[in-house]
Amino acid sequence: MQQLQGKVAVITGGGSGLGRELALCCAARGMKLVLGDVDEKGMQETLRLVEAQTPGTESATMRLDVSKLEQLQALAELCTSRFGAAHVLFNNAGVSVGGAAWENTVDDWEWVMGVNLYGVVWGVKTFTPMMIAQGEGHIVNTASAAGWVNGPNMSVYNVTKHSVVALSETLALDLRDAGANVGVTCLCPAFFPTGIHESARNRPADKGDTVELSETALKRAELTKAAIQKGKIQASDIAEMTVKAVEEDQFYVFPHRKIKQLIGLRAQAAADEKTVFDSMNP
Ligand SMILES: NC(=O)c1ccc[n+]([C@@H]2O[C@H](COP(=O)([O-])OP(=O)(O)OC[C@H]3O[C@@H](n4cnc5c(N)ncnc54)[C@H](O)[C@@H]3O)[C@@H](O)[C@H]2O)c1
Structure with missing residues (x-):
């Protein structure tokens, strides 16, 4: 979608981190914003920053949980009633939990699968028909490097992000088959500083039962936290690359170049029927 000026951007997880930076980037291109997040305060802070950077940006927010289909449907209704359309959907809200697959609780699985996978599925299910009907649109799914390369202590997260990659590729193929003028972008960053x-x-109270991390898992979690905080590429850079990918109808975005090498190593090791883990997971 080459021309974003005046179009409507819908951003889940718009109250923090990458979602906030996507909002700033979209506003800078003259887009109207519809933010959805569980964190109302975070969204208001995003809008404050947007107003400071691009005064007069038209916007709306909805407090919602992306794991619930009916709440995504309400977000779509807000887009229609307020702006008459939704042109670019960023399925971006995401959460993470550590732990080994057999130790993670049912709540761990349901919470993270609900937000990271079903949040994207419901976004696609709700907004794609609108975009097909209006004759144009673009869907951006925030996956992760974890959609390609499996690090330890992140079972649930890795599963969801691989699924988002699979969903994005299949969505793009099916939209092509349908002759729809709706683009897809799959964003796969490695660690970068956010919340x-x-x-x-x-985390909702009704999904509050979480894994008690082992000593090894706690060390892994500390390493992950440090990697996130020390990430050299900033959320603002990634947001800019992503919005550019929408403008250029680019499918994959790998902001961290090293990930492309690791994907190549993983693919080659799999093709050779060899283990990939020792070389890839320090
Ligand atoms: N930061 C990283 O290192 C990294 C790396 C790869 C991918 N990602 C992905 O980037 C995306 C954005 O995350 P971030 O890094 O900006 O983290 P963040 O925690 O700063 O932002 C995530 C946002 O999602 C919102 N959210 C959480 N649960 C929600 C729900 N049920 N419904 C609606 N909103 C909800 C949060 O309130 C928050 O505003 C996620 O999909 C994440 O998996 C992050």
């Missing part, structure tokens, strides 16, 4: 390592701040 993701503090995901539990937005």
